[in-house]
Amino acid sequence: MSKLNGILEGIQTTLEGFGYPVYYGRSFAKTNDDWNYFVFNRYYIEKSGKSYCDFNYHYQVHIIMENYVEEGFEQQVIKAIQELGLKLVASNMQFNYVTKNSTDMVVEMLTIEFTKPVKGCDV
Numbered sequence: 227m228s229k230l231n232g233i234l235e236g237i238q239t240t241l242e243g244f245g246y247p248v249y250y251g252r253s254f255a256k257t258n259d260d261w262n263y264f265v266f267n268r269y270y271i272e273k274s275g276k277s278y279c280d281f282n283y284h285y286q287v288h289i290i291m292e293n294y295v296e297e298g299f300e301q302q303v304i305k306a307i308q309e310l311g312l313k314l315v316a317s318n319m320q321f322n323y324v325t326k327n328s329t330d331m332v333v334e335m336l337t338i339e340f341t342k343p344v345k346g347c348d349v
Contacts, residue, residue: 233283233285233310233312233342234250234266234268236310237266237285237287237307237310237312238250238266240306240307240309240310241264241266241287241303241306243306244264244302244303244306246262246263246264247263247264248263248264248265248266249263249264249265249266250265250266250267251265251267252265253265253290257326257327257328260292261290261291261292261326261331261333262290262291262292263290264287264288264289264290265287265288265290266285266286266287266288267285267286267288268283268284268285269284269285269286269339270284271283271284272284274343275345277345277346278346279345279346280343280344280345280346281343281344281346282341282342282343282344283341283342283343283344284315284339284340284341285312285339285340285341285342286337286338286339286340287303287307287337287338287340288335288336288337288338289303289335289336289338290333290334290335291333291334291335292326292331292332292333293331293332293333293334294332294334295321295334295336300319300336300338303338304338307338307340308340311342312340312341312342313340313341313342313343314338314339314340315339315340315341317339319336319337319338319339320336320337321334321335321336322334322335322336322337323335
């Protein structure tokens with residue numbers, strides 16, 4: 227059995243535990259819905275280590291909130307995802323902003339990247 231089995235389901239379940247809708251790949255939120263939700267996705271796979279069989283699987287978690295992401299909320303999300311065995315990537319986490327359709331409301335989005343290292347013999 228691969229060490230990757232259940233990662234996506236684990237991320238989904240963990241994020242649902244925060245009480246917000248969770249989408250994979252893209253949002254299906256409508257204009258009149260609250261834009262407070264998560265989107266997560268696989269990002270890329272890279273070879274790692276000295277072996278040609280070792281890989282790092284990268285995942286992104288996007289926190290989307292009307293107005294702003296509550297201060298410290300990202301730390302709660304990071305901790306919960308790390309409990310699944312994923313590691314936080316040592317790179318900047320970027321905030322982006324959009325205006326909610328047909329309104330003056332700002333929506334803040336934060337992208338957090340995680341990785342799951344897997345030895346080729348474990349795939």
